[in-house]
Amino acid sequence: MMSYISNADNLCWLMPELDRVIRRLHRVVGNAVVDDDRFIIVGNGSTQIFHALLYALSSPDQPEPISVVAAALSTRHIRRRRSSCDRGCINGQGRRSASIRWSLHRGGDFAQQPRWLDSRNRAGHDAMLFTFSKATGHAGSRIGWAIVKDKAIAAKMVKFIELSSIGVSKESQLRAVKILGVIDDDCRNPELEDVNFFEYGRRIMSDRWEKLRRVVIKTNGVFNLPEYPQHNCKFTGEYTHATPAFAWLRCKEGLNCEELLREKCKIMTRGGTSFGGESTYTRVNMLSSDAEFTLCWKGCLRSRTHQWEIEFMLMSTLCVIN
Incomplete structure (x- = not known):
């Protein structure tokens, strides 16, 4: 609990227990591919994960910053910006025009409960973002994770999180392990099929x-x-x-x-x-x-x-x- 790093042998320093329970939950829900060749990256909420992914997809040797496109954000707190369309994003709840939209880079924000998503097939995109707050309501724990296919991209995401916050609170990771584990056990219990x-x-x-x-x-x-x-x-x-x-x-x-x-x-x-x-x-x-x-x-x-x-x-x- 005293060290920043939980598992020095793993690409991401998250607790091994959290890695296992995240994979178990996605398998029982059936909304994402979590095979052993996929990497689980944990950050301080899905916002940090999103920033880490943008950093990982950028090219530091390019003369100009990359262009990023997402559905226009327009609230009292966010100024509307327009940009060219090089990379795409998926957004979900909270917008009147919200729907699942596949991106050019095959990535997406799936930070919702299964009932809020189109769960007809397991998603297998290059990068997929999830968050503890939308799955269970525990927003204050500040836990988000990504399922990443490419090892080089995953390594750059880990480096971004390491430099920006030196990892993720272990207390929050332990809380997520316990809560996600209970939910996973309930979903697998046939006696609780109607009340999980x-x-x-x-x-x-x-x-x-x-x-x-x-x-x-x-x-x-x-x-x-x-x-x-x-x-x-x-x-x-x-x-x-x-x-x-x-x-x-x-x-x-x-x-x-x-x-x-x-x-x-x-x-x-x-x-x-x-x-x-x-x-x-x-x-x-x-x-x-x-x-x-x-x-x-x-x-x-x-x-x-x-x-x-x-x-x-x-x-x-x-x-x-x-």
Whole structure:
């Protein structure tokens, strides 16, 4: 525990126990190739892993920096930038246009739970990024990892992490080993097939999306939600709809969806303009507590001839869903 390095014989100095449990979990979920010729690189969250990958893919002897392209980031905190298209990235939750998009360099950010991804086939890209926070909710542990095919790229990523933070907290690694190990054991236990960690989460999210859609239907077109096609999930073995962590709610033209929910319903969301979109959209967090979610959406929405209103049982209660 006192040394920076856990395993001097391995390419990456992560704890051997963490390497093993990450491979076990991906095998039971079936969302990524983790054969012995793949390298597991662990960093302080997926953000550091992403920076390490960009560093590893760059060429230090080039006269100019490489061009990187990703879906445009536009929030209150990030200035929109435009760049040429040399390398691609995949992004997922949180954006209205979010979908799985394959990149030119065959890499991607898969930092989500199985139920939020297209798990029809095991992904085998050159580099794949994952994070502890999205898989289990333990964001404060700051653990992210990459599955990398090329040894030279993996070695450069390790060097970047070594120079920037001298490794990753061993306490965080131990916590990840324990939690991921428990989840893996539950998924492999046939007696817990219907109540394992991921199945429980899928049921909760499916139930919440169903409730929200029932409310939206009652608005007679004032609000609408995106429709997601069914896919065969390799993890569950069933055809299921995606149940993302965020719901993009859209109002009729001319209405500001964020202001409408805040002023009429006392529900706080994040408007589309915060993400470079239109004010008719707003982003609803589907991960709030059961009490908050039930309180905020218990009621009915109804439309009238030239005006409409939203009635809730507890209008005076402020529910924060952002």
